[in-house]
Amino acid sequence: MNGVVGMGLALLCGVLQWRFLLRAKEPGAKTARLVWCVLMGAGMVAAFVAGRQDFPSLRPLGWLETVFAPLTRWLYEVG
Amino acid sequence: MRRRQGPTPVPQQAERAAAELERRLMPCPDLRQQSLAVAGRTAVIVWLEGLVDEQRLQIGLGAFAAGGRDAAQPGWWERLGLGQGRATAESRRGPVPGGRSPLLPMRSVRHMEAAVEAVLAGNAVAFLDGEPFATAWDVEKSPGRTIERPENEPTLQGPQEAFTENLGGNLALLRKRLKTPGFKAEPWEFGERSHTQAALLYIEGITKPELLDTVRRRLKYVHVDAVVDLNVVREYINDAPFSPFPTTEETERPERVVSSLLQGRVGLLIDGSPNCVMVPVTLPMLLNSPEDYYMRFALALPLRLLRHLMFWSAMLLPSLYVALLTYNQDLMPTPLLVSVAAQHTGIPFPTVIEALAMMVAFEALREAGTRLPRAVGQSVSIVGTLIIGDAAVRAGLVSPGMVIVVAATGVASFTLPALGLVQVTRLLQFLFVSVAALMGLYGVVLLAVATVGHLVSIRSCGIPYMSPLAPTVWSDMKDTVVRAPWWAMRQRPRQFEPLDSRRAKGRPGQRQKRWWAR
């Protein structure tokens, strides 16, 4: 269901920004279009994955935790 | 104005000229002709009956007759019709030559097209044998109302004059209140066919020139064939055409126009419309009633607070009721919930449908009340509310609570002084009820935030619509929710950036002592 709503919303965004996607001529539009597609694509995948109950427990922020949890622990200890 | 061929000169025989004019206007039963002999020559005078002032027509005719022998001299006619400006200047200098009336400036017309236009504009046009031009003088007295009491903006106190459909008369109503040379009425003409006259009003030395330029630029965009009402022009100069909120203010009260001009705003009067458009306008201004300024300032505060509250109630009340009844029943006190639930038992419709149906019915009744003749209209609304409402409740189609809420919403919207705002609340309440049915109070809050976002995003001629609330202009708060006493409002509103920001020129920088402290 989450994924379906996600699809609907993505479609909505596409409809709303139709013009930008087709014929934006301003500088940087190419990169912007690429970023647009990346954000949308990642968002769709994320929405689908988040909606799947049976998906193995993902920890997408695990890497952040590995990097920054020690620093945070140190902050707590320093007092 | 486009012309297919070159202008036709006025024929030298008066009869022929008059016939030519008649041919161009045919069929035209209200065209009148009068032949008379002036100094042995035939003159034909043509006018449109009903559009002219008989008395002034007579004076003009008298002027010809009084020409006597002078009229036979060459160049007399020419001098007679030298044009308005010159004639008055001359008349000031010396005695009026025979046959000239200082009140009745005359001008020469050299082409048939111009003669036709002059007749249509309410002039009398005289053709004289042997002269290649016609003489026209303005005898217009277009039919119209006399000055009446303001019907749509009634107040208990304060002036009781309203504009009429006559531009000149309306200007006169303003002039008599504003005797300063700074008051300017810039002439404009709209409509390729209607040639509607208009006047752009401002006060030189107060109004910001950029604002004037903005308005002029927008007025230049008005390209229509006829301007039958103000709204045509208004829609052209609107800042936010897709927004339901009005970004111009209309009034039929001359003194309101005067005070708004003194704030540094710009007005636009259009011939044929008994209203004046004023720009820029902000939402808090639309919630001010003229009455606020005519009563003691301390009493105006609670009334204004009430109006602000009613504005939001008129939009939100039905949706809050629906949200409370279908999502957030926990907010109601227990006895109220029990009684509301009991009212609602047995009603075959879901609350939303009930609400929407009631609102539609109410709007229909309101519309009927407006459209019908006044006497009938009142009885229709009474019949509608009392009988139909009561019958619906008795029949178990709607719950009494819903009737109360919808009626209260209607009452709330009636407190709003600006008609444009009333229409907005009528429209938006349906939207709010829909989101209330979808997500309860949560939806209402989100939509309300979005509405506020929309409100603060629109502008009226460059002025933010919600100022001075957002963006906050503290010095302008004096006349927003509270109305400060007149002696405290020494500065004009800063949001319009007037050239001369001081209202009263007392000793600069010194606070005037009150009489009791002297």
Added chain:
Amino acid sequence: MTQISRYQVILMLVWVVLGTGILTMPGTIAQFTVHDAWLGAPFLLLGGGLSAGVAWVHVRLFPGLTLTQAVRAALGPWIGGFLAAWLCLWLLITTATVGREMSAFVTVATLPNTAEYVVGAAAFACVAYLVHLGIEVVGRVNEFIMPLVLVIVPILFVLALRWFDIAAFQPVWAEGFTPIWRSGIVPAFAYGLEFVVALQWVPALRTPRTLPLDILIAAAVSSLILTVLVVETVGVVGWPVKYMNYPVLEVVRAIRLGKLIERLDTVYAMGVVAILVLKLSAIHLSLCRALQDVCGTQDARWAVLPAAFAVWAASYFLFRNTAGVTAFILSVVPGYFLVTAIFLPLLSSAAAWLRRKPWRRTAAGRL
């Protein structure tokens, strides 16, 4: 060029902190100490001070530039580009965290049967609309909501005072400084450093040079409000504050006035929703500005919708449940924010200062 006034900046910043601060912060602080919780709240000033310092350096070295622009200008297209992308990710994760906190709160507090992602979608639709209208509009909505808050909050505050018990604060300073410091970590390094998002608004500020001072004022105001809030919460709820998810909500739930007012918690929840939308809009603005800078486009409107969509999806993808959010805030965010919001801007400032190239003026002119 749209410009926002100092007053608007301060309001936006206050709500950026208090949006979620009002929701969970008393509970987070009370995880470590209950009696001395009120001493933990002022640590927000520490974070505010750090952010103000960063802003001070930034507006002097990079006048008129956003943080992402500054990073790219100082560190070149490759390192700078990477760090700018890192900033985008930081803003995205922050917004996603707030979004998830919000939808979790709404589903717990008023709409128990509605799916969280629907709640989130509605909120993000509203946020996207506001951000689409621009920073000026967001600032003005803040201004508009302020008087309403000033009316409602004191009423709730006074109503709840009836249950206030001073005994909850005794004994003072019983457990020494350590628990107070620990309770202050999240206010200081998670919430206090959120002020840095204001660096993304620099081009739209009427007076960018006063930004550090504005951040300090906002920090002072919000830590004052937060302290009052913590005092009220601990005083009313007492020890149970330790195990509560939304302690301030519980304070409001306790309010009762005879038979007339028996529950006000939904009203409070709606107020929080409005404030959270403003908080989300403020951070979302920064995110869209960052995306604009990364792509070098002329405006950020194109980024509003896809970014909102990605944030919406991320808020459900990144966190399995509310415990995940809490754990993330408690154990990762302080370090993450410290590095991203303090060290990273300082790094680019240091690089700029070392290189001393006269690109300052040209960069400001070009971008």
Added chain:
Amino acid sequence: MTRAWARCRAWLSSLLLTVSLTAGCADYTEVDDLYVMTGLGVDVADDGRLRVTADIINPDASQSQQTVGTGGGSQTPDLVVQTEADSLEMAIDNVQRRLPHRVYLSHNAVVVLGEGIVQRQLQPLMDELERNRSIRRSELLIMTKDRAADVLSARVVASVSSALRLQDVAEQAADWSPVLRSDQLHVMRSWLSPSGTSAMIWIDMGSQGDPIVRGLALVTREGRTLWMDAKEWRGMLWWLSSTRGLLDSVACPKPHGAGSAGGGRAGEAAGHQGEDGLTRLDRTVSIHWLGTRTRVRWAGTAQKPWFWVEWRGEGGVERGCASMRLDADEYSRLEAAAASLVRTEMQAALQRARRAGVDAMGLQNALYQADAKAYQTLSAHPDWWQTAPVRYDIRARLVRSYMVTHSPFGEYAREEQKKSLGAGGSGR
């Protein structure tokens, strides 16, 4: 093209948004689809499960009240449904299974707890109550020695649901002392304090089948309960908080110089019996305590723990002895007598609480708030509070005697007294 596209886009987007938001309707409930629950009673069934009684407002009855003329007299204002289950939620589910509309918890006003539930299932029950968002934090927790089910189904007035009546009864009682307004917030707060005891109002079935306020139940978080009925609750209420309007009766102070200044003790006052064994009311003074307040303070050290109790009360004489003539001296004698009585009552309450092992007075709280270190030291001996001495500083002030200065029949009584004293030969 662009204009048309803009319009089309607006329509399309609002349509799509609406469609995706219709999923939000999950919480849509019509108001007449609700069964508003106002009271919840929890007992322990024989097998250790919860026996839950739900008091639900009967919508049909309230409807028939609204429509005048249709006789709905036979309908009761509320439905009382009982089920057994492992947890509160499950029980409510069971209730739901019997009812055609949704049971709505948000308006729950009282939770009646039976004695057994507190002893055996207190913690899981409170966990559930604290967790459930729809339950109000301001709802009243009421203890009963009877079965909660009976208290909730007692039908006294035909128009009000019994739970709402219970709420009113408890609210009235709270006029005496805020302790009796035992809402969930306060009860949980005291359970989690160092003393771990909270006071709740105790309501039982009266002899006429109506619920009456019996007294005070002091419950520890382990589930031990100390019941204090209205005869002995004064001492406890004085310990716990400020009070208003409590009544007390003091033995008539002896005339000046005749006997000790102590006046009557509680036992004496209550036991002032004539030769025929009946209470002689004319030998007691009834005092209306307009307002009292108490402060319990820690004053010792970890080695020598002791407490200082400060009690201040203001009262009026509701009924005097026949022989009493209220002048300043008489007032001060009466005040001394009253203070002494208060002290006795407080001591008695303390004794009972200590015997029962229930720190209802919050002695541990007082220590903890004053000196956390000493508290930690003393925690090694968990029973220290049961032996720590308490010193009382009790001052009563009588401010009025209402509409009369002395008893209407006072003159005759004094004459007789004089006579008897004259006969004894020790008159003044």
